[in-house]
Amino acid sequence: MDLTPYLGLVRPETDLACFPEPPVMDPSYSDSLSGVYVSDVADLPLKRLAGPGFWEALLAARLGASLDLNTDLKAFLPASFPARPTYSGVMGNKSYTHFAPTNTELARLPFVTGYRRGGWVVISSVGLLLNQAVEGQVIALYREDADGNVIGAPLKSVTVDVAAQSKTHHPVGAPWRVPMDGGHYALRATLPDGVRYADNLLSCGCGGNMAHLQALISSCCTGKASGFLVSLTSSCEYDPLLEKLVMDDRTQLVIGYMLAYQTAYRLLLTPATGEIDRDSVLSTSDLAGASGRCRQEYLDRLGWLKAEVVKLQIDASDCCFQAGPSWGRRGGLFR
CATH class of the missing domain: 2.60.120 (Jelly Rolls)
Incomplete structure (x- = not known):
């Protein structure tokens, strides 16, 4: 499932004078179904990283984060929502x-x-x-x-x-x-x-x-x-359950932030180029620290989803999988 619509790139009220013009006027640059944007990540100083390849780098990192999250979610969902028997x-x-x-x-x-x-x-x-x-x-x-x-x-x-x-x-x-x-x-x-x-x-x-x-x-x-x-x-296939997760008020914001932190993590790990030279504004140790913090924020939310998703009692009756048993007291929502 393409999760990129749930993460915007730069929040509209941001001072766009600090950034190059987008190559096209595409809503996918500014819209976010979750209300979360890459520019919300404090460890990613976008204003100091802008260059000719700025938007392309953001798009590539967001797409990679979407693929990462797809893989990670589908790795644990079968335990809570097992597929119906294959006949x-x-x-x-x-x-x-x-x-x-x-x-x-x-x-x-x-x-x-x-x-x-x-x-x-x-x-x-x-x-x-x-x-x-x-x-x-x-x-x-x-x-x-x-x-x-x-x-x-x-x-x-x-x-x-x-x-x-x-x-x-x-x-x-x-x-x-x-x-x-x-x-x-x-x-x-x-x-x-x-x-x-x-x-x-x-x-x-x-x-x-x-x-x-x-x-x-x-x-x-x-x-x-x-x-x-x-x-x-x-x-x-588990895409219908991913749709239910990203549409659910209890998990949509969590997934939005997971996409944001993983996008930032990918940007911070990308080798510096002449177009986006992060080393001019961040030291090697700063880069390692920032990328590590972003990755941990992503993993913390992934761990919360693993523990809580079955307790959310998401209705999967119309899907090819079925909800597993719920146990324990339902925990609080993870933001």
Whole structure:
């Protein structure tokens, strides 16, 4: 998740005469969703560091701080908000009784994903049960509306050679990731004249671990699969929880200051250049002391978040992870 909008560079009421003009009039230079700015950090004397590369250095350091914080938050969040179990299985049964009449050239397998923010249905391989061999058969993934009409171009596609009555699963290459947004999707394959697909059941392997695919595909286990065989699994990303953290009044300011201190830390560690020569205003020992203090401020807040985040009882019911148990007395807010 890009956290840079939650940290401004220079507070608007600052005397801008001390700084070079920004290269562009971009709100990202002056806006801060958390109300915190890099210029708030006392250990970073921005007015004495300004030079031709001033804004570029700030932008680069802020972006680096955003990446650092993303990594650090996602390293401990799974302990308090474990991902829901990863399920896998096959959509489309290999058993069938006959091949459908040739009343259509389109083999279509519609499905509706479950709703879990941050969750993905991951398709690793597809197959087609056909009565004849077909070379260069295109299988494509589309988004559809509720009436089954295609929306836009195919999201993904693969071209395969299908042997007659073959139950082979063909790898799709890079896995196809379908967001668990409650949306309507479909696998489609336009078949040559005279080619028919099997009447296999959708079924989703409704037993054992594969029955849990119903948590991924809300339309699973009923209807026909139109000859398709689809290998599925799931994955979970923590960006939705980061969004909840930065939007929460109890943690937004903490995260804003973490970004500010880590940005300052990065600036203080960056080798001095002819554009921003910090050594002209800060000694080597001063630089080491300032960078160390900024880093410690960041780590102190990270430690507070680790200890307190589960006690905040952030609602994660709509996400692909779930809140762990809360224990102990809720502590005070960290600023």
